[in-house]
Structure formats: structure tokens, C-alpha cells
Amino acid sequence: MHHIHTYYTVRHWADWISATSLSQWLQNAAWFVPTSQSIHIVSLSMVFGSALAIDLRLLGLGRSFRSVADLTRTLVPWIYGGLVVLFITGSFQTITEPTRQFVSPAFWSKMAMIVCVLALTMWLSRSVAADPERWNSIERRPRRARLVAVASLGLWIAIIYCGRFIAYTWTLHV
């Protein structure tokens, strides 16, 4: 019952957005969604590639010669910058197809996980900046370092999964 109520509420918002002139205009531009999704994937690559490089370094995998602090200083700005582009393209895609997004559990899971991974990344970059020596030495590195890396990687992979599965909510569930 609660489920059905939630469905009608989000459906109401989706219908309202759908009826706006911006949404109508974007819906009629066939080129828009594929182009926006392509930009979304290019930005996602910069974000995921940067997070992966930091996380592999924290796990002691990979071949980085750089310190953890050097990596976070160089790459965390790419994560933030990429997220801005992802937010803009994602917002326009949501305005174009609000129903498809809002009724999808994958969409809401993705949003919740983005908030978590963003908080985790901000916490990590501040902790590393506050005590770079400690994070860099394998012996003195906080025990949490491995956990943070695994959580970050797991969240990003789950976010990409949910993002792609928004497209299949209709075809496979409804």
C-alpha cells in the first residue's frame, strides 16, 4: 500500500516535469539523450579512473610511484569536476525522461550511493591532507585505509550498475 502511494507521488512529479516546455523540447530532440549520455560516460570515466587509481594505491595494488597525498591532491579535483558534469548531464536526462528515472529503484539507489561516496571521498582527501606521512607509510597507514578503498570501489561499481539498469526497469520489471 505504501509502495503504491509512493509510486503515485513520484508519478505526479514526473508528469509535472514532463509537461514543462524544456522537457517537451528535449523529448522532441532525438539527438539529445544519446549525446548527453555520451558526455555522461566520458565524465564518468574521468571520475571512475581517478577513484580507481587512489583506491588501488590504498590497497597497495598497482604500480603507482606517487604518494597517497600526491594522488589525492591530483585526482580528487577530477572526481569533483567530473561529478559536476555528471550532475548537469544527468539532470537534463532526468528532465527529458522523468518517469523512467523516478519510478526506478535503481535511480534512487544510485542517488543515495552518490551521496555516500561523495562524503567518503571528501573525508578521505581531508584525512590524507591532514596527515600525509601517516597515510603514505604502509606500516602506519590507518587500518581503515583498506576498508575505505574497498567501500569506494564497491560504491562506484554499484553506482554504474544502477545507472545502466535504470534503462531496464521498464522492460524487465513492468
Next chain:
Amino acid sequence: MLDHALTHLQSTTLAAAIRGELPQAWLGWLFPNIETIHVIAIATVFGSIAMVDLRLLGMVGRRSSAAQIAAEYLPITWTAFAVAAFAGSLMFISKAVTYFHNLQFELKFLFMALAGLNMLVFHCGAFRSVNRWNDQLPPPLPARLAGGLSLLFWIVVIFFGRWTGFTT
């Protein structure tokens, strides 16, 4: 002749399973899962090679040498490329004839070939003397050219890859 081989390829049980045409309902999830693995893999390919390209342009990672950045990222690029190629092949066989004759798909492979050629020219050319310009900023013109072209070609590959999904 080629179409005959492609038709044969997409009539296999594996191809039917990826299309979700077998009686088992759960196989409907196969294609979205392969597609998502493909996305994660290409994000890793582009996210890692772009950092090497940006270093060749002298824009990012300036505290490290060009060869160090390449050695740090390229194993990640190649591993992810293998995963992307495997997942991509599985999607390809599900509708081999359609993909093969799709313009966006053909353009994607044309630009991937250009990216490969660019990489080959760079490795057999400017990269052989990397020790002479390893810490030079900005890097010499051939290195910057290779970095810029690589970025451009891979972005075009991603665009045509996404457009393939909308036109097949």
C-alpha cells in the same frame, strides 16, 4: 560470405541466451549485465589512458615524469581493454549482422583503429627517446600531438559506442 558467417554466429545458443530468447526468464538479465561490465571496463580504459594523454600534453601529473605516469596507468588500460573487448564480443554475437552493418558501430571501430595507429606511431617514434624529454614541460610537439589525438579518438569511440545502442 561474411554475412553467412555472422548469421551462423548469431544463431548459436550462446547468442540466443544473450538476446534473452531462451525459455529461462533470468537470462533476460544477461545482456544488461554484460553491457554494464562493458561500461565499467571502458570507463577504466578511458579514465586511465586520458591521464597518460593529459601528462603527454603537460597538463596533469606534472610532478611525475611522463614514463612514470605511463608505467603507472598502462597496465590498468590494457587489463580493462581486454575485459571491454570480451564483453563487447558477447554483445556483438547476439546481433552480429545488425551490428556489422551499423554505421555508428563501423565508425566506432574506425576511430579505435585510428587510436591504435596513433599509439603505435608514438611508441615506435617519440616514446623511444622518452629519457630525453621525460621531465620536460611542456613535452615536445610529437608527444603533445600523440596525447591530444588519443584523447580525441577515444572520446569519439565512446560517442559512437553509445550511439550504436540507440541505432541497433
